[in-house]
Amino acid sequence: MSMAFASFSICLIVLALTVRTYAVISGHTRRPKLSGRTVSNPATRSLAIFLGSGGHTSEAMMLASALDFSRYSPRIYVVSEGDTLSAQKAATLEQLKAADASSPNGQMRKQYKLEMIPRARRVHQSLLTTAPTAILSLLSCIYLVSIKPLLRKGAFRQPFADVLILNGPGTCVILCVAVLLNQLIGLPSPRVIYVESFARVRSLSLSGKLLHHIVDRFVVQWPDLVQRGGREECHGWLV
Secondary structure, three states, X not given: OHHHHHXXXXXXHHHHHHHXXXXXHHHHHHOOOOOOOOOOXXXXXXXXXXXXXXXXXXXXXXXXXXXXXXXXXXXXXXXXXXXXXXXXXXXXXXXXXXXXXXXXXXXXXXXXXXXXXXXXXXXXXXXXXXXXXXXXXXXXXXXXXXHHHHHOOOOOOOOOOOEEXXXXXXXXXXXXXXXXXXXXXXXXXXXXXXXXXOOOOOOOOHHHHHHOOOOOXXXXXXXXXXXXXXXXXXXXXXX
């Protein structure tokens, strides 16, 4: 009897998790658009940008540089550990924006910080050793997305950012999984926008294929990537 009850309980839990996951993922297409306001400041939205190193960081910097920093504050740059070049590029962009701080919003533009997370997989790392590093990366992302905001004074039930922009590579998938876990258990989470790399002309990247139905908005830069009836959005070249 106890074995049968345990089996039934496990099946019930799996079914509940499956239904909840389906509800969360399918609900992305029905989530209302952001109104451009936060509780702390009714005129701004907090923004997080994942810098994936190399060309991915360059594209992310181009996307960020086109934004009005007076509307997106504070800003969080999520960088893989050891990627000092991406951190330097983020600091340089902030300095350039701050140099144009003659307006009253200049002080707001300086509100940014860097967050470091372990890489899910290092370059040339063997597949056998990838699982431990991916788990470590996921735990770090869960702390960043789920635990750290709860420990912040005066910001209970606020997400670590209102909007999260991703454009690859692999570690961004781990970061998005942490956001999805937040949604599954009902914790506040950012709206996730995935912008496919400019280099992907005729087919999606592996990160894009994995996140296609998980993110809130999926943006591509080439019309050949838009499928009939699909979720892809194409607004031309963004970088």
